[in-house]
Amino acid sequence: MxxxxxxxxxxxxxxxxxxxxxGISVSTVSRALKDHPDISEKTRLIVKEMAEKLQYxxxxxxxxxxxxxxxxxxxxxxxxxxxxxxxxxxGIEDYAYERGYNVMxxxxxxxxxxxxxxxxxxxxxxxxxxxxxxxxxxxDFSHLQMFLNQGVPVVFFDRxxxxxxxxxxxxxxxxxxxxxxxxxxxxxCRHIAHFTAPQNLLIAQGRRAGYERALLQYNxxxxxEMIILCDTYERALExxxxxxxEHPETxxxxxxxxxxxxxxxxxxxxxxxxxPDDIAVAGFGDGPNALICTPxxxxxxxxxxxxxxxxxxxxxxxxxxxxxxxxxAPGKEVESVSEKKSVRAQFETKVIIPNLIVRESxxxxxxxxxxx
Numbered sequence: 259m260x261x262x263x264x265x266x267x268x269x270x271x272x273x274x275x276x277x278x279x280x281g282i283s284v285s286t287v288s289r290a291l292k293d294h295p296d297i298s299e300k301t302r303l304i305v306k307e308m309a310e311k312l313q314y315x316x317x318x319x320x321x322x323x324x325x326x327x328x329x330x331x332x333x334x335x336x337x338x339x340x341x342x343x344x345x346x347x348x349g350i351e352d353y354a355y356e357r358g359y360n361v362m363x364x365x366x367x368x369x370x371x372x373x374x375x376x377x378x379x380x381x382x383x384x385x386x387x388x389x390x391x392x393x394x395x396x397x398d399f400s401h402l403q404m405f406l407n408q409g410v411p412v413v414f415f416d417r418x419x420x421x422x423x424x425x426x427x428x429x430x431x432x433x434x435x436x437x438x439x440x441x442x443x444x445x446x447c448r449h450i451a452h453f454t455a456p457q458n459l460l461i462a463q464g465r466r467a468g469y470e471r472a473l474l475q476y477n478x479x480x481x482x483e484m485i486i487l488c489d490t491y492e493r494a495l496e497x498x499x500x501x502x503x504e505h506p507e508t509x510x511x512x513x514x515x516x517x518x519x520x521x522x523x524x525x526x527x528x529x530x531x532x533x534p535d536d537i538a539v540a541g542f543g544d545g546p547n548a549l550i551c552t553p554x555x556x557x558x559x560x561x562x563x564x565x566x567x568x569x570x571x572x573x574x575x576x577x578x579x580x581x582x583x584x585x586x587a588p589g590k591e592v593e594s595v596s597e598k599k600s601v602r603a604q605f606e607t608k609v610i611i612p613n614l615i616v617r618e619s620x621x622x623x624x625x626x627x628x629x630x
Contacts, residue, residue: 271312279308330360331573332380332388334373336417338365341545342562343391346415349566350389357574359386366393374401387411387573392419394456394489411576415569416560418460425576427569427608431461434558434612435468438512438540441556443476445538445620446627447510450478451501453522455489455514462489465514465542489514494521502529502537509537510620516541520551523619538620553618561610568608 273291277284282301290297290305297305308314331354335343351361362385364376373393380388381404388405390412399419405412406422414426442450452469455462470480484505488497494513498521502508513519519541526537533539533553540556541548548555 271309271314273314275312276305276308276314279312280304327386327577328384329358330362330383330385331570331577332383332385333361333363334366334376334380334388334390335363336366336368336391336393338363341547342416342543342560345562346391346566346569349563349568350570351566353567353570354574359570359574366396368393368395370396370398377401377404381405381408381410385410387413387577389413389415389569389573390419391415391417392459393417394459397458411573413569413573413576415565416461420460423605425572425606425608427565427572427610428460429560429565429610429612431464431612432468432471434542434614435465435512436472437468437612437614438542438556438558439469439472440476441614441616441620442510442512442538442540443472443478444627445510445534445622447538448478449484449505449507450510450512451484451486451505451508453488453494453497453511453513453518454485456487462514465512469512484508488522489518491517491521494518495525498522498525499529502526502531511537511539513539513541516543516545516548516555516557519555519557519619520547523551523553523555534618534620534622535626538622540620544615548615548617556617556620557615559613559615561612565610568610572606572608 273284273287277287280287282305286297286301287305290302291309293302331350333347333350335347337343338347347361347363354361362380362383364379366373366376370393373396377388378401388410390402391414392399392402396419399421402412402419402422406424412422412424414422414424416428418426418428439450439452450469450473452466454466457463457466466485473480486497486501488494494517502525511519511522513522519539523533523539526533526539531537538556542558542560544557544559548557
């Protein structure tokens with residue numbers, strides 16, 4: 259009877275089953291499966307063929323206990339259904355699976371409390387590293403510091419925490435904000451509003467800074483009353499009409515994201531104004547809705563898939579190099595400016611360059627558009 263033919267499996271095959279089928283020792287099978295140099299190539303081949311025949315799968319729990327690795331990466335995002343974050347997750351998964359890692363995705367729903375629960379769950383599952391984009395409402399980052407205190411590598415992407423010094427992958431939000439606003443100015447807009455997000459988010463700070471820099475560069479005033487907190491589709495429906503009544507001179511709107519821009523366009527049309535000739539509108543993100551709204555939306559391509567790939571590549575490198583870079587030592591506060599600069603210099607920031615995508619919502623007629 260051929261080796262392995264008579265083995266009836268009522269349980270998943272083990273190394274002992276392979277050893278019994280081949281009439282060799284368990285230690286030989288173990289070393290052959292690990293390609294140990296002491297085992298001949300012929301024996302390694304025979305062992306691997308039998309392992310395949312018996313449908314042997316390594317015990318992931320046992321391997322993780324022995325190696326102190328689970329080959330699992332945790333991901334915390336604000337919203338899984340958001341186009342940007344779903345494309346980031348795709349990039350993370352494609353690269354991670356190629357490198358032999360599983361991915362565990364958690365959603366904070368933009369809530370600090372949920373984010374903290376997610377963090378604890380990932381710690382409990384002994385993930386090897388974590389990728390995080392923080393929630394809008396997160397003000398206390400102690401639950402994220404917990405990863406570093408336990409030696410778990412962390413990489414922030416898109417929405418980063420300014421108080422925790424770890425590696426990060428971001429898009430150049432300031433450049434994106436500048437490119438959008440400059441385009442509106444070159445399209446003839448002179449009274450440009452900015453619908454922004456909470457300023458505790460660095461992405462919101464960056465996009466606003468780009469907006470203000472473009473105005474100043476083209477000798478236009480930065481009017482604080484033209485900058486309002488409005489960062490969702492629902493808020494845009496609620497606030498745009500009143501804003502335009504208060505500021506009828508508005509001829510351009512740069513919204514912090516596409517959904518806000520689309521909500522603003524819906525309300526602009528209700529006022530009887532034309533887009534883009536009366537008011538040009540631009541967003542940020544380049545999700546699928548930017549192509550199906552009317553008119554199609556000028557926006558900034560966020561490159562979510564690339565951000566995902568870059569983030570997980572950086573994290574896996576940290577995991578495999580065992581460079582558990584902890585901001586300051588666990589529990590230690592960084593106080594002086596020089597100390598902060600020294601700590602920050604130890605970590606890597608990858609900056610993705612955004613692209614401006616020009617569509618109908620800013621393509622004003624030649625009679626309306628003016629140039630500097």
